[in-house]
Amino acid sequence: MIIHVIVVSNGGMMRKKSFVCPECGSDKFYKDPKRGELVCAKCGLVIEEGMADLTQDWRAFDSEQKEKRARTGAPLTHRRHDKGLSTEIGKGPTELFKVPAKKRSQFFRIRKWQKRLLTSKDRNLSFALGELQRLVSYLGLPRTLHEEVAKLYEKALEKGLVRGRSIESIIAALVYSLCREYGTPRTLTEISQASGIEKRELGRTYRYISRKLNMRILPAKAFSYIPRFASMLGLSDKIQVRATEILKKSKKKDVISGKGPCGCAAAAIYIASVLEGERKTQREVADVVGVTEVTIRNRYKEMAEALGIDEEVEKKAKEDENAKKNKRKRR
Numbered sequence: 302m303i304i305h306v307i308v309v310s311n312g313g314m315m316r317k318k319s320f321v322c323p324e325c326g327s328d329k330f331y332k333d334p335k336r337g338e339l340v341c342a343k344c345g346l347v348i349e350e351g352m353a354d355l356t357q358d359w360r361a362f363d364s365e366q367k368e369k370r371a372r373t374g375a376p377l378t379h380r381r382h383d384k385g386l387s388t389e390i391g392k393g394p395t396e397l398f399k400v401p402a403k404k405r406s407q408f409f410r411i412r413k414w415q416k417r418l419l420t421s422k423d424r425n426l427s428f429a430l431g432e433l434q435r436l437v438s439y440l441g442l443p444r445t446l447h448e449e450v451a452k453l454y455e456k457a458l459e460k461g462l463v464r465g466r467s468i469e470s471i472i473a474a475l476v477y478s479l480c481r482e483y484g485t486p487r488t489l490t491e492i493s494q495a496s497g498i499e500k501r502e503l504g505r506t507y508r509y510i511s512r513k514l515n516m517r518i519l520p521a522k523a524f525s526y527i528p529r530f531a532s533m534l535g536l537s538d539k540i541q542v543r544a545t546e547i548l549k550k551s552k553k554k555d556v557i558s559g560k561g562p563c564g565c566a567a568a569a570i571y572i573a574s575v576l577e578g579e580r581k582t583q584r585e586v587a588d589v590v591g592v593t594e595v596t597i598r599n600r601y602k603e604m605a606e607a608l609g610i611d612e613e614v615e616k617k618a619k620e621d622e623n624a625k626k627n628k629r630k631r632r
Contacts, residue, residue, distance in 0.1 A: 322346055379451040380434070382426035390415050422458060429454055429468045432496075436476055439495045446483050450475045453514065462513050466506060470498050474507040478518045485529075486521035488563060490591045523548050523557060526566035526590075533589045534581055536574060543573035547604065554607040560600060564592050568600035575614050580621045 321328050327343035332352070339349040361367035377384045390412050400408045419427070430451055437447045453475050457463055463471055473496035480487045493500045511518060524545060531541045547569045551557045557565045567590040574581045583601075587594045605611035 320348075322348065379448055379455065380430060382423050382430055425458060425463065425468065426455065429458075429472055432469055433472050433476070436472060436492075436495055440476070440480075440487055440491065442476070442480065442485065443483070446476075446479050446485070449483075450479055453479070457510060457514060460513065462510065466509075467498075469496055470502055470506040471510065472496070473498050473503055474510050477503065477507055478511060478516060481518050481521045484525050486525050486562075488591055521562050523562040523565040523569070526563060527570065530566055530570055530586075530590055534570065534574075534586065536570070536579055536581070537577075540570065540573045540577055540579055543577055544569040547572055547608065550608055551604045556603050556607045557600075561592070561596070563590055564596040564600045565604075566590070567592055567597045568604055571597060571601055572605060572610070572614055575617050575621070576610070578617075578621075580618065 320330075322330075322341040322344060324346045325341065325344040327341055329342040330339055330348060331342050332339055334354070337350065337352040337354065338347050339352065340347055359370045361370055377386070391408065396408075433447065433450055433454070436442075437450075450472070454472060457471060457475075473492050476496075477487065477489065477492045480492075489500050489503060492498075493503055496503070498506075510516070527541055527544050527548070531544065544566070548557065548565065551565070551569070567586050571581065571583060571586050574586075583594045583597045587597055590597075601614075602611065605614050
């Protein structure tokens with residue numbers, strides 16, 4: 302390993318200092334882990350010997366050995382109200398029967414008092430993070446987003462923003478906002494269905510939390526919806542690529558500015574499916590995306606006319622309909 306600087310002690314203080322070999326003046330060194338030496342890479346002079354080995358003093362050849370021999374616990378996480386540090390007396394009710402009969406009443410009493418001694422903040426966090434875990438699992442969101450929402454909720458709790466509002470609405474609003482920030486947006490309808498909170502209440506809470514926590518969330522882009530909507534419709538990768546190209550060209554033509562991103566994404570997917578021979582009806586797309594057929598029709602006509610492919614799309618759509626009718630007649 303080549304080293305350009307080393308750390309030296311100066312009156313008890315540790316600082317970085319440029320270092321060169323006293324023999325040849327080279328500033329390139331390497332560490333010999335077997336001998337514990339720092340050696341000049343040019344002339345081979347031993348600069349330092351008897352270096353401390355800071356790596357672990359044990360080896361593991363499988364996951365079971367690693368788990369048994371490790372002396373540290375799991376990493377800290379905001380996804381648990383205690384950051385994963387606290388301990389619990391007994392893993393569950395079944396542990397009671399492993400205790401001698403004379404000690405069972407004491408064991409039960411200690412478990413009960415451990416739960417009672419939790420602070421109101423811990424109880425609130427415990428419930429809220431359980432709800433967050435359910436939402437993240439239901440919506441299929443990444444772990445990084447899960448961690449960030451947990452941090453923001455704890456910050457909102459410390460500022461007193463949760464008081465007077467339901468925990469579920471705060472969690473749902475934070476999930477909705479961070480989904481957009483992380484480029485995996487979910488619609489208000491999806492969040493509302495997953496959390497059981499009305500869309501109006503969800504929107505109100507989202508605006509309140511964003512203002513109080515100084516969160517500047519940019520509007521979701523139509524491109525972000527393409528992969529998920531195409532996957533839900535069972536379309537191939539080439540449809541996603543074509544739909545993305547259509548959106549990029551439409552953006553250059555200034556057709557989709559100011560329009561709802563879900564409607565634009567749905568229209569682009571519809572056009573791409575028709576042109577690539579994997580046509581989905583406007584109703585099928587609308588049911589999956591959560592917008593009306595009228596919205597898809599309007600966006601599709603605007604985009605197709607701007608790109609000059611309206612006649613081609615209509616021609617292929619009619620050919621596909623006729624082919625389906627012929628198949629039905631043959632049956």
